[in-house]
Amino acid sequence: MFTSSDPFLDRLLAQRYRLTHLLGQGGMGRVYLAQDLLFGGVEVAVKLLSQPAMDEQARLRFEREAKACAALGQKSLHIVKVSDYGITADEVPFYVMEYLNGQTLKDILAAGPLPLERFFRLARQIGLGLKAAHEGILLEGQRIQVIHRDLKPANVIVVADESLGELAKLVDFGIAKLLNTRESLSLTHAYLGTLAYSSPEQLEGLPLDARSDIYSFGIILYQMASGQMPLQPTTESFPGWYQAHHKQRPLPLEELGLPAGLSDLILSCLAKDPAARPPTVANVLAELERIQAGIQSSAPVAFPSPGIRGASLRDPAPLATAGTLRLRPVTGATAAENRGPLRLIPFLAGGLLGLALVSWGLGRFLQRPAPPVISGSRPSPAPTELEDERPGAGAQPDTAPEPLAL
Known part of the structure; x- marks a missing residue:
């Protein structure tokens, strides 16, 4: 039906549709881009069916199917709209669709x-x-x-x-x-x-x-x-x-x-x-x-x-809601990861504080002059560091960070 030279290009169908370009072809025919001259050259798609000359029964069947397709296009947004149909002078049936x-x-x-x-x-x-x-x-x-x-x-x-x-x-x-x-x-x-x-x-x-x-x-x-x-x-x-x-x-x-x-x-x-x-x-x-x-x-x-072939469509782990924040539920592995470095902080802070207090007390003891010894008298005991410690009197503030609340 269709030759390599394509005699339908630039052809005028029904005195209205001028075929300008071949859009595609398949076993059932060819689809052309066309200009609807009746509506000022608006672009439409025209499909020419590749089937032999039609007898009267085939004509009636084609007309019925074309009407059904037109009605379907009006019924659903998801079906192409068919606006016209006909049969060429050489017995080739065609129908006209919206150009997508x-x-x-x-x-x-x-x-x-x-x-x-x-x-x-x-x-x-x-x-x-x-x-x-x-x-x-x-x-x-x-x-x-x-x-x-x-x-x-x-x-x-x-x-x-x-x-x-x-x-x-x-x-x-x-x-x-x-x-x-x-x-x-x-x-x-x-x-x-x-x-x-x-x-x-x-x-x-x-x-x-x-x-x-x-x-x-x-x-x-x-x-x-x-x-x-x-x-x-x-x-x-x-x-x-x-x-x-x-x-x-x-x-x-x-x-x-x-x-x-x-x-x-x-x-x-x-x-x-x-x-x-x-x-x-x-x-x-x-x-x-x-x-x-x-x-x-x-x-x-x-x-x-x-x-990407084989890419996973699986959902991630569900999120738990806490106030206005969305928190991923903590598993055993994630809890261990979160607590590992943080749980050492209290021990380190306590050790540093103890070391600071020992160093400070030792320094005070070494700098204190020895009390005079009076003959016949009992030496008075040296006051301990804790007796001289009072609020604001040289005690070191606690600067160790508190553990994070998870």
Whole structure:
């Protein structure tokens, strides 16, 4: 469909959208940056689907899916907004989206695992987008549920946002299938998607529901937490990934020191049997919120630097509150460290004071003249140093420091 010369560049679609640059391409088509001439050249993204000429049934199905994607974008902040759709003169279907000038999650994860705070922020936003799609939209008076079928980091775009800091949006619902519709029943058995992120039932061509997207979501969560894929196929082929998704157990996460419950949640999403996974994305979001709340109620979290594999996400020791100060609880080791040098101070101070008193008394004794001896009289005893000692009469002040109160 697309040639190396790319005949669609600089082409005008629907007498409105002029294609200016190729933004990306994949198995399902190409995405172009375009100018919407009707609105003064504002930038939009146009996706041209790489599929053969469409018959009437395929046209109706594409139109229905385009309308569903447009409704989803209006329902959720975390799904890309679709504003228009059409079919070119040479039978190529396309749809028009908002242009998101940001990074894909795939590019972000190339640097390694995410800090824990960012992990929860992006996981929640991706989950909210999925939740909106799975709950469905009203289309022609009927509630329609939508599953993504190709959820992966490349289909999550993260852009800067003034209120949220960063905003994650799901894109490429172009191969989404509408549930509860007769038109989609004949197509649910065909495999469409990306091998590394497909559920076991998707690789088998079985009918899919929301739990297939939850499996893909689990792979993304695993990557976000560890910087690695949970499965390692023997070959990058359909048979290799089929065996990995059906037979291989995910690599353990224990050594990463994840918060309590997070590893169990991620691995439950990766269950081979759909019945063993969380039934809805709402369940996943609730558990993520519970885990995050448990972290925030204990102690500040030491986030690892992005890009460092195996960096620990474990919380530091909890802090105990004393008045307005936050004091780390004293363990046996820290108590010994704190008392070691300080407990010698009283003994040193006492020794120095005793030495000073002995030196002072000896000096007084040596300087005192001997009393005269009168014949026939008994010599009077020499007064002791303590008899001459009175307040303010030459006694040395106690300058030794008192022990520190810990």
